[in-house]
Amino acid sequence: MTTDTDEPSDANVLRDGYSHESSWELPELAPVFIIISVGLLVLGSGISTAMVLAGQSGITSLLGWTLVTSALRWIDPSTSTMLLISAALIWWQYGSWQSTERGGISNDIVDVHIARLRTIAKWNLAAFVVTIVSVVLLILASIMQNTYSGSVLSTWDDAVQTICMALGTMLLSLLGVVGLQRILAASRTDIGGDDWE
Helix, strand or coil: CCHHCCCCCCCCEECCECCCCHHHHHHHHHHHHHHHHHHHCCCCCHHHHHHHCCCCCCCCCCHHHHHHHCCCCCCHHHHHHHHHHHHHHHHHHHHHHCCCCCCCCCCCCCCHHHHHHHHHHHHHHHHHHHHHHHHHHHHHHHHHHHHHHHHHHHHHHHHHHHHHHHHHHHHHHHHHHHHHHHHHHHHHCCCCCHHHH
């Protein structure tokens, strides 16, 4: 017959019986796969535009801005939403690991997971920054493209829709940047300061 005192003091098992180790866990892998998926969207759009560019003998100003707009067609509120879901998973995982109710999980394991989440958060933050810079470039390209097309009102219908969509994407991205900055600032103190930078 075993008692509670017979259990090893370094047991890393929560009340639900789930064992935690320092290896990757599914909630940590999910944001990584989301970030990679967004990266593939960007890569595919860039390669597609490069292939179109390779078939051109001369590039006019209109064609140049059109190609920039084409290269940035991956920008969409759904892209930022995917990155926000990734940030939410990081936030949830961080809250879970820094909780005081760790069920006997050793501090070393907790530190490994928090350090890993900081790295993923930095990747996610970089993806948001790239998105914001790309949004600014897309808005500029849309304006310049239609300026070279002419000032007829009907030529601006797609540009207005594109600019509004880009602004919506930027707002979602800024929300993600603020949230991830807070996670990075809080986690810095949880695992010993700048040593984990």
